Amino acid sequence: xxxxxxxxxxxxxxxxxxxxxxxxxxxxxxxxxxxxxxxxxxxxxxxxxxxxxxxxxxxxxxxxxxxxxxxxxxxxxxxxxxxxxxxxxxxxxxxxxxxxxxxxxxxxxxxxxxxxxxxxxxxxxxxxxxxxxxxxxxxxxxxxxxxxxxxxxxxxxxxxxxxxxxxxxxxxxxxxxxxxxxxxxxxxxxxxxxxxxxxxxxxxxxxxxxxxxxxxxxxxxxxxxxxxxxxxxxxxxxxxxxxxxxxxxxxxxxxxxxxxxxxxxxxxxxxxxxxxxxxxxxxxxxxxxxxxxxxxxxxxxxxxxxxxxxxxxxxxxxxxxxxxxxxxxxxxxxxxxxxxxxxxxxxxxxxxxxxxxxxxxxxxxxxxxxxxxxxxxxxxxxxxxxxxxxxxxxxxxxxxxxxxxxxxxxxxxxxxxxxxxxxxxxxxxxxxxxxxxxxxxxxxxxxxxxxxxxxxxxx
Ligand SMILES: *Cc1c(COP(=O)(O)O)cnc(C)c1O
Numbered sequence: 216x217x218x219x220x221x222x223x224x225x226x227x228x229x230x231x232x233x234x235x236x237x238x239x240x241x242x243x244x245x246x247x248x249x250x251x252x253x254x255x256x257x258x259x260x261x262x263x264x265x266x267x268x269x270x271x272x273x274x275x276x277x278x279x280x281x282x283x284x285x286x287x288x289x290x291x292x293x294x295x296x297x298x299x300x301x302x303x304x305x306x307x308x309x310x311x312x313x314x315x316x317x318x319x320x321x322x323x324x325x326x327x328x329x330x331x332x333x334x335x336x337x338x339x340x341x342x343x344x345x346x347x348x349x350x351x352x353x354x355x356x357x358x359x360x361x362x363x364x365x366x367x368x369x370x371x372x373x374x375x376x377x378x379x380x381x382x383x384x385x386x387x388x389x390x391x392x393x394x395x396x397x398x399x400x401x402x403x404x405x406x407x408x409x410x411x412x413x414x415x416x417x418x419x420x421x422x423x424x425x426x427x428x429x430x431x432x433x434x435x436x437x438x439x440x441x442x443x444x445x446x447x448x449x450x451x452x453x454x455x456x457x458x459x460x461x462x463x464x465x466x467x468x469x470x471x472x473x474x475x476x477x478x479x480x481x482x483x484x485x486x487x488x489x490x491x492x493x494x495x496x497x498x499x500x501x502x503x504x505x506x507x508x509x510x511x512x513x514x515x516x517x518x519x520x521x522x523x524x525x526x527x528x529x530x531x532x533x534x535x536x537x538x539x540x541x542x543x544x545x546x547x548x549x550x551x552x553x554x555x556x557x558x559x560x561x562x563x564x565x566x567x568x569x570x571x572x573x574x575x576x577x578x579x580x581x582x583x584x585x586x587x588x589x590x591x592x593x594x595x596x597x598x599x600x601x602x603x604x605x606x607x608x609x610x611x612x613x614x615x616x617x618x619x620x621x622x623x624x625x626x627x628x629x630x631x632x633x634x635x636x637x638x639x640x641x642x643x644x645x646x647x648x649x650x651x652x653x654x655x656x657x658x659x660x661x662x663x664x665x666x667x668x669x670x671x672x673x674x
């Protein structure tokens with residue numbers, strides 16, 4: 216299996232090179248040249264496997280250039296950090312099933328992908344005798360998952376910018392209490408946008424970027440997608456061979472795109488994919504009206520989905536356009552210029568053959584947390600509640616509805632308290648955060664200060 220760019224501008228490359236490349240060099244996104252269709256015999260065997268063993272079977276199809284024993288070891292270490300024996304268990308609650316993706320070290324689903332990516336990076340850098348300084352900005356949530364993904368790893372230092380005193384206390388402490396020597400938290404005197412602008416400025420300084428081996432850990436890396444494909448298949452195979460529907464709270468189109476790949480691999484087991492958005496409903500407008508046009512970012516109770524540009528969207532577009540890279544490139548260039556794309560009736564039909572979609576506003580999200588808690592005693596985080604609301608909307612009593620739970624409710628205690636009148640219980644992983652030692656550098660919102668800091672502390 217080789218990897219190609221959605222924009223057709225690179226020679227096919229292997230998995231290892233694709234992971235290190237991240238974004239394709241021609242500005243497109245990397246995709247495998249084929250998606251394996253899994254036969255019934257194999258599926259039957261997969262039903263018996265543990266999460267880690269299934270991960271190995273799925274990922275090795277996409278990563279034939281990593282020796283099996285090495286891949287197995289990477290996967291074993293990646294999921295040993297989860298505090299549930301099934302890693303991503305499925306639990307029945309009321310009319311739906313919840314796929315709990317929050318048993319990793321930072322209590323959010325991004326751990327599933329980033330624990331794996333961190334270990335893959337370390338493995339590949341060692342093999343190539345390289346080093347990497349990861350630089351990123353966070354509004355609160357992804358930063359900690361990235362930090363936990365690479366803490367203590369050899370050949371990697373990580374620099375994460377967050378807006379000083381503008382992230383929640385628990386988010387701040389989840390990042391700053393990681394004291395490994397390769398972790399550098401920087402609190403910027405400014406906003407998240409300031410942090411993002413600084414990161415962009417520094418990445419655009421190509422001389423600096425090359426000199427320091429700067430790398431990103433963003434949601435477009437193929438290794439993240441492939442790790443997420445696994446839990447769809449794992450969950451779908453818990454239902455004695457019957458087909459299931461999935462409801463997925465979506466921001467960057469990453470998680471739902473992993474579901475799309477999983478569905479192409481085991482179509483007999485995954486029926487419908489429901490794409491749930493909050494008030495930032497760009498992707499719902501795309502599915503329902505064939506209109507993909509930028510709006511303004513609205514701040515909601517599910518902040519990790521407050522996104523206007525869906526960075527993985529181009530991957531689906533490539534398949535929508537029958538893998539024509541020329542058309543994909545043209546469309547993305549036109550979108551960059553005008554901020555919108557429209558789709559004709561035939562294309563819309565194709566889109567809707569793949570997804571159903573619903574946009575859920577904050578009042579509905581709050582009501583869903585409250586109602587679900589009343590009916591089942593189970594506490595949903597606001598992102599999960601957006602997905603559950605959409606899942607209930609499209610519920611077909613004949614087919615199990617699996618709703619992805621992307622964060623533990625304790626991470627969004629305020630929104631939960633507003634809905635159910637009390638804060639969710641803090642799990643052990645975060646209960647003692649206040650007591651731990653923390654480390655953080657405060658800097659002005661100034662790219663030169665950050666650059667100098669990386670010069671001093673980078674590998
Ligand atoms: C990132 C995130 C999402 C959205 O996932 P995408 O892959 O960006 O669609 C949903 N919920 C939580 C809690 C997240 O952190």
